Amino acid sequence: MIYPWLNDVHQQLTASFNAGRFHHGQLFNGQQGVGKHALVEELANALLCSAPQNLVACGHCKSCHLNQAVTHPDKYTVQTDGQSIGVDDIRSVSDFMQQSAAQNANKVVVINDCHKMTTAAANALLKTLEEPSPQRFLLLTTNATAQLPATILSRCALSEVKVHNTEVAMQWIAQLNVPAYPWLKLFTQQPLLVARWQQDEQLEVIDQLYKFATELKQGHNFSALVDIISKDNERIRVFSLFLSEQLKQQLITGMDFDSYQNAQNALAEFVQNSTQILGLNLPLAVSRLAYRLRNSHK
Numbered sequence: 001m002i003y004p005w006l007n008d009v010h011q012q013l014t015a016s017f018n019a020g021r022f023h024h025g026q027l028f029n030g031q032q033g034v035g036k037h038a039l040v041e042e043l044a045n046a047l048l049c050s051a052p053q054n055l056v057a058c059g060h061c062k063s064c065h066l067n068q069a070v071t072h073p074d075k076y077t078v079q080t081d082g083q084s085i086g087v088d089d090i091r092s093v094s095d096f097m098q099q100s101a102a103q104n105a106n107k108v109v110v111i112n113d114c115h116k117m118t119t120a121a122a123n124a125l126l127k128t129l130e131e132p133s134p135q136r137f138l139l140l141t142t143n144a145t146a147q148l149p150a151t152i153l154s155r156c157a158l159s160e161v162k163v164h165n166t167e168v169a170m171q172w173i174a175q176l177n178v179p180a181y182p183w184l185k186l187f188t189q190q191p192l193l194v195a196r197w198q199q200d201e202q203l204e205v206i207d208q209l210y211k212f213a214t215e216l217k218q219g220h221n222f223s224a225l226v227d228i229i230s231k232d233n234e235r236i237r238v239f240s241l242f243l244s245e246q247l248k249q250q251l252i253t254g255m256d257f258d259s260y261q262n263a264q265n266a267l268a269e270f271v272q273n274s275t276q277i278l279g280l281n282l283p284l285a286v287s288r289l290a291y292r293l294r295n296s297h298k
């Protein structure tokens with residue numbers, strides 16, 4: 001596998017594939033940045049390849065060349081940048097599944113962020129899942145199984161995509177020449193997120209957020225912080241993750257539980273308001289959060 005921490009889950013899938021027990025509906029659940037999409041792409045390539053070895057594509061056959069050119073006619077991908085995957089998207093999936101395969105072999109559909117399916121879309125997909133045709137495979141990814149209907153969940157084989165050995169992820173991050181930031185250990189389940197930050201030259205910004213989080217309770221001027229987090233929900237979530245981790249440390253070192261809960265509630269409220277309320281007065285929200293955290297210690 002391209003990412004070493006995915007070997008475990010790939011081995012399990014290979015075992016079921018080699019034993020002829022590979023389910024036609026595969027659901028992959030895991031955090032953003034753990035590598036679900038890469039895993040699913042490799043599986044799709046292997047399922048379409050004419051000479052796969054242990055569920056790994058050969059890389060040389062006609063199907064593999066088509067996949068490398070992203071033009072394989074027997075592969076169909078659904079993904080959305082928006083809020084939802086609609087019923088029309090899923091009808092296209094059903095149509096695609098029903099047509100015969102161009103390469104006379106398997107056909108594969110990938111649906112990313114499948115928890116974004118509307119109820120109607122999920123119902124439409126259910127039919128495809130309930131009446132599997134031979135040589136048809138559905139590979140679904142999500143980071144929120146709780147948002148999926150039980151009917152979909154019960155008809156898929158679920159794999160949890162995780163970093164089991166955090167050392168492996170830390171080594172992988174280290175070989176990207178990422179500095180040894182103290183906060184890296186919070187992202188061992190999301191190595192590709194760290195890689196993206198490095199690629200986008202965002203690591204220093206994240207490090208600044210870490211420092212702001214450390215100093216928030218002492219601070220009175222938050223304009224630099226507000227500049228960084230305004231209009232960027234990911235940064236707001238990262239900032240609040242840093243604060244939340246600090247609170248956990250304080251709980252371990254003697255903060256009483258009521259104060260801890262009050263502080264975590266204040267934080268959760270801050271995240272919800274600042275990521276969802278359009279035109280929120282962010283400087284005020286940050287000051288209020290700092291005030292509430294400062295006063296959470298009785």
Ligand SMILES: [Zn+2]
Nearest residue numbers: 049058061064
């Ligand atoms: Zn091949």
